[in-house]
Amino acid sequence: MEKEKLPRHVAIILDGNGRWAKKRLLPRQAGHYQGGQNLVTIAQYANQVGIKMLTVYAFSTENWKRPKEEVDYLMTKPAQMIMENIEKFKKSDIKILIQGRKDRIPEKLLNAIRLLEDVTKDHQGMVLNICFDYGSYDELLTAFKAVKEFTVEEVYKNLMVKEPVDLLIRTSGELRISNFLLWQIAYAEFYFTKKHWPEFTKKEFNKAMKSYAKRNRRFGGLKQ
Ligand code: IPE
Ligand code: IPE
Numbered sequence: 001m002e003k004e005k006l007p008r009h010v011a012i013i014l015d016g017n018g019r020w021a022k023k024r025l026l027p028r029q030a031g032h033y034q035g036g037q038n039l040v041t042i043a044q045y046a047n048q049v050g051i052k053m054l055t056v057y058a059f060s061t062e063n064w065k066r067p068k069e070e071v072d073y074l075m076t077k078p079a080q081m082i083m084e085n086i087e088k089f090k091k092s093d094i095k096i097l098i099q100g101r102k103d104r105i106p107e108k109l110l111n112a113i114r115l116l117e118d119v120t121k122d123h124q125g126m127v128l129n130i131c132f133d134y135g136s137y138d139e140l141l142t143a144f145k146a147v148k149e150f151t152v153e154e155v156y157k158n159l160m161v162k163e164p165v166d167l168l169i170r171t172s173g174e175l176r177i178s179n180f181l182l183w184q185i186a187y188a189e190f191y192f193t194k195k196h197w198p199e200f201t202k203k204e205f206n207k208a209m210k211s212y213a214k215r216n217r218r219f220g221g222l223k224q
């Protein structure tokens, strides 16, 4: 892959875990489990190819509306998955940050998150933002309350995700943003695929990178 045509900041809406499971006659939870495993694989791969920042949408401020059983799984299983993969992340050079509200998630998960952030805090490789109980309206309202001077730079400084997105990927065929990074995608390129998140492989990731490399980003100017 040509390094100069690689996006610096990639964002992914990890969608389709439920549909992936349904297709296989499995419970939705099985889809979330595979989705979690796939996140570990794709994050390591993105770091390896030279992506500087990867921001993924794992649980939205709206996802609390789902059945209790599913919400409970999503609030407990990640803690276990973090503990299972902690050595892997300690050894890698990925720096992990969990972005979103911290006042509604169970303590056990909060502790696992804090540990994960702590063991990766000095890492110099890719920054992985995992958006969990994240909503862009929530992020923006919090930032707007904190800014003293309203400039684009000042707003960015007060956001959770502090860099503009170059490429936004959404899996599973839905053509919407669902309250993700509204400010940061102002000039992003979009890539939509019908593949469900658990089947979004390294090969699929490469396809997205190739599509991005062909885009002509003009930022309001004229074609180069
Ligand atoms: C994405 O998969 C994961 C979360 C939103 C937690 P979904 O759970 O939305 O899967 P579908 O869209 O129902 O297939
Ligand atoms: C968006 O997916 C949120 C995450 C991927 C975490 P949803 O599946 O919740 O989005 P909608 O409800 O289809 O818009």
Ligand code: MG
Binding pocket: 015, 016, 017
């Ligand atoms: Mg969905």
